[in-house]
Amino acid sequence: MAVLAAVSFTLSATFVLADQPAPDVAKIFPANLGDFHHSGRISILNRESLVESLKLGNDSPNQVLQVFVAETEYASPDGEKFRVAVNNFENDSAAYSHFTFLRSGWRDRGGAPSGRVENIGTASELIPGPGLMFLKGTALVSVISEGGKSPDQTSELARLVAANLDNGEGDIPVLVKHLPNWEAAQRDVVYAVSQASLLDSIPNQPILKELTFEGGTEAVIARYGQSQLVIVEFTTPQFSVENDQRIWTKISELKSQGQPTPIAYRRVGNYSVFVFGAPDEKTANALVDQVRYEQVVQWLGDDPHMAERLTRYFRQTSAGVLFAVLKSSGLSLLICFGAGTLFGALLFRRRRAQQAAFYSDAGGSTRLNLDELTGENKSQRLLEPGKQPEADS
Numbered sequence: 001m002a003v004l005a006a007v008s009f010t011l012s013a014t015f016v017l018a019d020q021p022a023p024d025v026a027k028i029f030p031a032n033l034g035d036f037h038h039s040g041r042i043s044i045l046n047r048e049s050l051v052e053s054l055k056l057g058n059d060s061p062n063q064v065l066q067v068f069v070a071e072t073e074y075a076s077p078d079g080e081k082f083r084v085a086v087n088n089f090e091n092d093s094a095a096y097s098h099f100t101f102l103r104s105g106w107r108d109r110g111g112a113p114s115g116r117v118e119n120i121g122t123a124s125e126l127i128p129g130p131g132l133m134f135l136k137g138t139a140l141v142s143v144i145s146e147g148g149k150s151p152d153q154t155s156e157l158a159r160l161v162a163a164n165l166d167n168g169e170g171d172i173p174v175l176v177k178h179l180p181n182w183e184a185a186q187r188d189v190v191y192a193v194s195q196a197s198l199l200d201s202i203p204n205q206p207i208l209k210e211l212t213f214e215g216g217t218e219a220v221i222a223r224y225g226q227s228q229l230v231i232v233e234f235t236t237p238q239f240s241v242e243n244d245q246r247i248w249t250k251i252s253e254l255k256s257q258g259q260p261t262p263i264a265y266r267r268v269g270n271y272s273v274f275v276f277g278a279p280d281e282k283t284a285n286a287l288v289d290q291v292r293y294e295q296v297v298q299w300l301g302d303d304p305h306m307a308e309r310l311t312r313y314f315r316q317t318s319a320g321v322l323f324a325v326l327k328s329s330g331l332s333l334l335i336c337f338g339a340g341t342l343f344g345a346l347l348f349r350r351r352r353a354q355q356a357a358f359y360s361d362a363g364g365s366t367r368l369n370l371d372e373l374t375g376e377n378k379s380q381r382l383l384e385p386g387k388q389p390e391a392d393s
Contacts, residue, residue, distance in 0.1 A: 025070045028086055028139075033074060033160040039081065040073030065094035065193065067138075074157060080150050082131075082157055087140040092168045093218055097191040099123060099135045104190050104201075117155060121162045122172060132158055137168025175220050175233050178271075180290035185222040192219040202230065205276060206254060207262060210246045215239055227263075227278040229287055231271050240270040247272060269293025 031038050046068045071085040089095040103125050117124040121136035131144030131154055143158040145151070172186065179185045192198040195213045201221050202208060211217070211232055217239065219232040234240040244267040254261045264275040264284035273291050278284035 025068075025086075028070065028161065028164050029072045029084070030164070033157065033164075035077050036074040036082070036157050036160065038072065039075040042070060042072045045069040065090045066098070076150065076153050076157075078150075080153060081146045082154065083142075083144045083146060084157070084161060085142045085144075086161075089138045089140070092138055093173050093191070094193050095135055095138050095140050096123070096173055097193045097197065097218075099125075099133070099140050100189055100191045101197065101201075102127075102133065102140075104188070107188075117158075120155065120158050121165075122168075122170065124158075130154070134158055134162060136162050137166045137170075139165050141165070173218065173220070174294075175218060175231060178231065178292060178294065179220060179222050179229070180224070180287065185224070188223060190221040192221065198230075198232075202228065202276060204260065205262070206259060207247060207250055207265075207274070210250045211243055211272070212239070224287060227284060227287055228276045229291075230274040230276070231291060232274075234270045234272070237270060240267065240272065243272055264288050 025042060025044065029038060029042055047066065067088045067090060069085065069087050071083065074082050074084060076082070087095070087098065089098065106127060111128045113126040113128065113130060117126060117132050117134070120132070121134035121141070124132055124134035127133050127142060127144070129142075129144035130148045130151065131142060133140065133142040135141075141158070141161055143154050143161065145154050173191060176182055176186050176189055176191065179189070190201045192201060193213070195208070195211055198208055198211070198213075198219050198221070199205075208230075211219075215235045217232065217234050219230060222229050232243075234243060247265065251261050251265065262274040262276055262284075263278040263281060264273075264287070266273050266288050268288070268291050271291065271293050273288050275284035275287055278287070
């Protein structure tokens with residue numbers, strides 16, 4: 001681990017100098033990044049040179065998944081120099097695995113500075129140097145200040161470098177999010193993409209040698225107090241069942257020989273879940289109970305169930321639209337009836353009040369009192385006997 005961490009962000013050993021850098025490296029290291037300007041050559045260590053230089057064998061953690069390492073130098077306007085190194089991996093999981101191994105190694109040796117850097121890449125961490133490293137897509141990048149006087153400039157240069165990198169999946173591996181209380185646990189997890197890296201994280205546990213990492217198997221290791229939880233995810237149910245059978249056989253064998261075994265073990269979906277170092281079985285099983293397997297299926301070709309899912313989707317959508325229309329129509333009718341009833345009642349009361357003030361049994365029309373039997377006789381409105389009405393001039 002110490003050798004791996006020491007060489008990951010420096011090319012002081014054997015390297016390949018490139019007068020004409022690869023196009024993708026040239027994009028990562030442009031002549032100017034904000035106020036910073038390129039002040040050194042770009043050194044590239046390709047995969048073949050990396051394997052030869054580090055003497056990595058087939059069982060060494062993360063070795064074959066590393067594509068290249070590129071390093072150069074930038075200077076700030078005030079003359080401060082910064083060493084920038086980019087480790088590129090075949091996939092996001094391998095890059096994240098390398099990130100967690102380096103972080104764990106520095107913390108175990110007490111070399112990691114206190115504090116945390118946020119909002120740079122997918123994940124970031126302060127490192128000795130002083131400097132910081134961050135993860136984005138398949139790239140793991142370190143930015144180290146040679147003078148150690150400008151932490152703010154180090155962060156700013158890291159953000160500018162990150163802006164030129166592909167985002168990849170844009171998130172940490174989903175397996176980490178299946179840990180109990182993963183938001184807090186993921187700050188110290190170790191992620192393994194090979195059996196060697198898993199054994200390097202949890203030594204002296206022979207049961208882990210029974211696991212096979214063929215087909216893209218990955219594992220996450222997290223600590224909860226004294227307990228160490230390991231979740232190994234297999235890509236197919238067949239791999240999961242085969243490994244589960246070997247694990248139970250090996251556990252029985254180890255117990256009969258008096259060798260160390262996990263405090264708790266259980267197969268959960270395509271996961272093999274181990275707990276080591278727990279104070280008792282109850283605590284270990286309680287931790288395993290919190291692990292939930294969430295299956296995700298991706299079709300490489302046409303999805304044979306696409307028509308069925310679309311039919312169900314349109315049926316549910318149509319039913320939802322119909323319900324929404326009926327609901328809105330019913331609400332509109334209620335509002336209309338309510339408003340009509342209110343205005344009708346107000347109009348009715350107004351007309352009743354008018355009728356009460358100007359009542360006539362003739363329905364409001366003029367009535368001639370010819371029989372002089374009803375009503376009050378208003379003589380001032382009657383013509384005198386023998387007189388004719390004056391004609392209008």
